[in-house]
Amino acid sequence: MSEQKHVLEIRDVAVHFGGNGGLFGKTGAVVKAVNGVTLDIVRGETVALVGESGCGKSTLSNTIVGLQQPVAGSVKIGGEEVVGADRKKLNDIRRKVQMIFQDPALSLDPRSTIGATIGEPLIVRGVAKGKALKERVGALLQQVGLRPEHADRYPHQFSGGQRQRVVIARALALEPDLVICDEPVSALDVSVRAQILNLLVALQKRTGVSYLFVSHDLGVVRHICDRVVVMYLGRFVEIADRDTFFANPKHPYTKALMSAVPEADPEVQRSKERLILGGELPSPAMIPSGCAFHTRCPLATEICGRERPELTVRDDGARVACHHA
Amino acid sequence: MLTYAVQRLIQAVIAIFGVLTIVFVVMHFSGDPTLLLVPPDASAQMITELRHQLGFDQPLWVQYLNYLGGLIRFDFGQSVVQRIPAIDIVMSRVPYTMMLAGGAIVVAVGIGIPAGIMMATRRGGWLERVLTAIVVTGQSVPTFLSGILLIFVFAVTLRWLPTSGSGDFASLIMPSVALGALSMSTFARMTRISIIDELGKDYVRAGRARGLSMGSVVTRHVLRNAAIPVITIAALEIGNLLAGAVIVETVFAWPGIGQLAIQSIQSRDFLVVQVIVLLISFVYVLTSVAADFVYALVDPRIRLAR
């Protein structure tokens, strides 16, 4: 695969919070939200990012689009460095990347109509204006299952799921090269969700857009993604192609995750065996030594507490960070 | 944090220095006090002589350097009018100014903020109407008028309060009200609007859902979220109250800095003006630094420096 086709290159990115001590010395510990991760995404690829709540997925997403400064590492979008870029440069880079935010309620300007919100990228990038803009916005609204006449409404007049769709429409408006989707469909009912997923796939087929897809819904992940990355406490613990991943999950955390997926069938779901993770939940402020997962891992041995496993390539091409898997 | 504080301090010193320089230059530019000091029948030659004696015939930069030289030694110079150290003159007024400003702040904040809260939470009620009337009155009655009206009503007619003076608590009441009225209105309206801005937010509903009364939601959550503009106004008003009390002080014969400032400006008592300006800019810069810190304290998302 030639370098040129990489839409996104992340190298050893680490993001820390706190440490330099708030305002009144309420220092607290340093939260190592993202702790040295490396990932490439090629054109037309969808990579899923899954992991425990609070493991750093949103932080990584924010870092990719330059909303969060990493303490180390490099992020390149279309070959251009994001880290340390000035306003103008960032603004150029952002032509190529968009983001669907996790909190739709907070990421919509309460004083702009959603038409204005969705139209904004089109206006500022000079794509459309006037009547054409109105039509384009109308079309986008329709694509996400809303109505053109909703354009005059304000965010607070929508339901949660409707707001989420507005955010999606905004991100897709420019047909960027890369879309970071932070839980894009979690608030949608299954039928609308299907519609949005279809839209994402269709767009990908048409424009070759790549997605970094943060989701907790493994069904959705399986449907839409080419590759899956599992994150645990700021690090990647498993990276594998979809089929490999679902056929043969390797990391114990991944296995636990898989076993917890609820089935949409009461008979099956209520009789299912689940792999319950025991042990203390570690905090990102005090990441356990060695393998961060060893405190909860059913396979853990003495070495796990001592040495941190690196991501190593396995036979089927999956890369896993575990001493025992 | 510490580096920020140090940086901010350096900036503050530069700002104060800037103020002093501007005021110095501009004051001298507008003429010197000699003409005001001499008797009307003084001859041109005598005036020149006195001007020379007082040193106002030196080039401006020489006077400025002399002044700075004095400042370094904490010598603020002598009043040409009163012939005593300028700093003593100003300092003798400071307690009065603080008393009056304090009284006015009590009026402004003590009435303004609760009134603002009431107006925001009781929208459409009779209480809101009454408070609105009071607030608008506070905003539209000039101080020179309200002062004398207060005197006529409460001192001359009712004889409840002393007409003027600066001795005791009783004589502080009317000046504080007259001075604080306008700020009170600003506080009330600012509080009201900020709270209304917040009341529509989801966390208010969430607060009520966990069983808090509207009042507790307001006092525990909304106020803090609505605080920033109110704090800004407070910082502005404190500076304002210190320096802006000219009329109130004149009407109530209150010997504060405002009155002294206007007299000194009018009599071109340069060094006294400089000390006053130094004091005001000190207080103002201090409150503005404080405000910036309080912003970050109130809203942890605000970073002091980027």
Add this chain to the structure above:
Amino acid sequence: MNNALLTTRLRRVPISVMIVCLILTIIVVLAILAPYVAPVDPSKQNLLGRLKPPGFERGGITYWFGTDDLGRDLLSRTLYGAGVSLGVASLSVVVSTLVGVTLGMVAGWFRGAVEIVIMRLVDIMMSIPAILLAVLTVAVLGPGFLKLVLVLGLTRWPRYTRVAYAQTLQVANLPFIKASELAGAGAARILFRHILPNIAGPILIVATAEFGLMILMEAGLSFLGLGIQPPAASWGAIMSVGREYIERAWWIVAFPGACLFLLVFSVNVLGDWLRDQLDPRSRSR
């Protein structure tokens, strides 16, 4: 816009706002038409007819508002004064709002060196007693209407700057601003399309408060002989004369005072309504 929409919009304007608009319109129209509607020359003195109460009649003219200490017709002076007071207040408020808010948002958004320069300048401006600036401007430039506006504008913009700055600091951290940035919006767009509407409430409060205050400031300056030059009248100037006669001739302060009250009240109501318009949540109420 089609007619139906227009009428629904209009119907939604509360009655109080309509009344207030009417009052404002009347004041503005009267101020503009003062030369035509004023019953007599506002500077025509009559030393023998000074301090006459409202309704006083003389030479076939009824002095509805009474006369002042030089026997001038208060009604005419109040009418003429409206123009000066309104003009000074609105011009200086507009000037200082434009300058102050822009600088404040820029400082709060860009931070860094820009912030330091602007905010220290604000500190400096705020620290110089306004009266000193006023005295000096008049000393250097001489008195006059535009200079008055200049002085007032010059001394008041820092207030707006501080308010806009503080609000921008707070709002700039909200996710939706980040989202706009991501959408590619430039600084100007973010400042004026997103931050400004979200900080407009406090700014409107300051502006409406300042509006009344400017009228009073002009009066204060007139009090010091630095305001509008006699015999031209302004409400503030009339009132500052009237205070000397408050016991003997209440009408001198009462009429312009009432007008000022009405004006400030109307501006407040209108300001609040405007703010509500900017807040979709309270608008759909």
Add this chain to the structure above:
Amino acid sequence: QSKDALTIDLSGDAATLDPHLQWDTNSYSIYRNIFDNLLTRNPAGEIVPQIAKSWKYTDDKTIEFEIHDDVTFQDGSKLTAEDVAFSINRIIDPRLKSPQLTQFDQIAKAEVTGTNKVTMTTKSAYPALLAQLVKLSIVPKAYVEKVGDQEFNAKPLGSGPYKLANWQKGVQTELEAYGNYWRVKPPFAKVAFRTVPDASTRLADLKTGKADLISGVTPDQAASMKSETAIKVLSAPTERVGYLYINAEAGPTKDVRVRQAIAYAIDRSALVDALLAGYGNPVNIVGAKPIFGYTDKVEGYAYDPKKAKALVKAAGAEGAKLEFLTSPAYNRATIEAIQQMINEVGLNVEIASSDQATFLKRRQGEPANAGSMAFGAWSCACQDADGIIFPLFRSGSIWAKYKNPQYDALVDGARVTLDKNERLAKYEQAYQILKDDVPGIGLYQAFAIYGANAKLNWTPTANEAMFVTDMSWQQ
């Protein structure tokens, strides 16, 4: 009434209590009760001895004073000729930088020439000398030299009827009676001078009894006080003259006809009756009765708008723009009234108000920039025409925007003439010239107006001084 104390509201605090520094009305009103002067004026306005027992001219430039020997300062020490000589030499010493120096600059020196004898030399013959010396307070040499100028200013010590008890700067100055005062027994044990800048507040103080005597009452206030029984108005015509300066050297008023037109346009009696409520007397010259040199032989300009209009027309100055300089120190209503009167005869007067410093700078500066006219209320506190028309109109003087060699010769001459009648004649001629040339117009003699508790006995005098020893409670 058994009240032992007297409270007086003044418009301001004393700037200094060192009598050799500031001379403004408020300072003077207070420290004049702490200090005795070399000479003083009696209620009739004549110069009479105070510390000096008597004096005699030994020649045109030399005068010898005999000093009272029974006077003590408030610390008990005796007042001697040394102190008198010291006082004179102190005020003329440039190192003191006294603003009053200009009034005493004709004095060359003073020496002790014997027990209780002080001899003073002037630079030239100086007839106004005695009038100026009325303003000279005697300070204790030993004390001043001991404590220094600055401390003396803060804790003054004199030989007057009252000594300083407490000086709260900007608030009030409290005096207490000096029991051993040599002339009379001070009528009140305590006197407080309060600083109350606002006239309405002073009146309120008087009404509520917070003050017993208030200064700076406006004519309108005085008129309204008449209906009250517990308080009364006290007033006295003063040497202060309200006048209008007219620029004879620049602008439209350079034409004498325009100046005369202005003189005809002004209705003095309307000003006095309406705006001063009678607290003033119209005058024809720039000078009031109490001054030496006052004359009623010069006829003034009667109010005659028709004539004025004709003159304006003749001068071709219809609608000419005249700048009327003023500052907040001058009564606004008077100025507006004058403006209107002049406008009515076809001129266009525009008021240009600025603060006092700027006003003085223009008024005293180049004629071209000194406006067309300005109002003033002049008093030299010396009750002598020399203190008025010399500085106002003698060419070369900072106030003068007028040049007439004939006039200059007259006032110069009067300055060095000791003979009273000769001086009077000169001033009469000078006034006549002023009347013809109109570089200025006298408008009225101003009154000092006070408000007092109805039970206070006091007769204010022409020199606007407030001698507490002249006051008393009605029995």
Add this chain to the structure above:
Amino acid sequence: MEVSPSPLLTVDSLTIDIAGAHVVDDVSFTVAPGRVMALVGESGCGKSLTSYAMLGLLPPAAKRTVGRIMLENTDLARLTERQFRKARGKDISIIFQEPSASLDPLSTVGTQIAEAFRAHHGASKAEAFEKARQMLVDVGIPDPDRRLHQYPFELSGGMCQRIMISIALICGPRVLVADEPTTALDVTIQAQILDLMKKLVAERGTAIVLITHDMGVVADIADDVAVMYAGRMAEIAPVHTLFREPKHPYTALLLASVPKLDHAPKADLATIEGMVPTPSEFGVGCRFHDRCPLSTDKCRSQAPPLFDCGDGHRSACWHIDRMAEIREVGA
């Protein structure tokens, strides 16, 4: 199936108007103690409004026009604001849908959780914080001592959601309204939260109204399911019945949209054609008629009532008998 005890919560013909349109129209259901009622439906169909109505916290634009909400025998709508306040959080509490927006950004999360407890128990600050700490442990937030003193912006989306859950649960409410409580949580923690709810239901007899889009969650925890469409109740049934045998075309199509394990990746997922009508388009007939494969003229002109199909299964469709056709379409 056992006979359900008398209901704890009764929503009776609830109707909510916004700008004159019935955005929620005649919605009724009951929840017995110890039971979980899942409320599912199209995004924007009025689920959240219904839940706000239950707490008496409708937004100003929305008006409840008809209907009662009974908590046992008290009509909540009749309570004074004061009495209602006492009930909120203790008798009936709610987990809001968008957690980050529902937390005061300027108070630490600990304060907000403890406050809920103190509002009803008058406990000391320390006690309340201890209780809050315990709640954080229960919802699986690591390092609770530090988290208690953090602000919402310092927490991840999922953590904020769990803070909301803690607030709702801290007083042990008798009725819990949970509006999409687990959307931001990964499946392991979701399972943990669901277990916590199950425990509440089993041990304390809490009644839960669970709004969710996750059919897996419904399958896991719900006893009954209510399906809403465009503000109306489409179908109510015990969970097993509903999944096995939906009796409303909308339910059937909805279930068909869930991605199947054997579904080809990136192939089109089944959706429901057309769009939900906006309130202004609500006609007199069945609101689903223009998207329904079974639709007839009757559907267009007459709104179907909720037909009882036995065993607590009710459906608002004129064509319950033709449901087999849908299953064929779905397959």
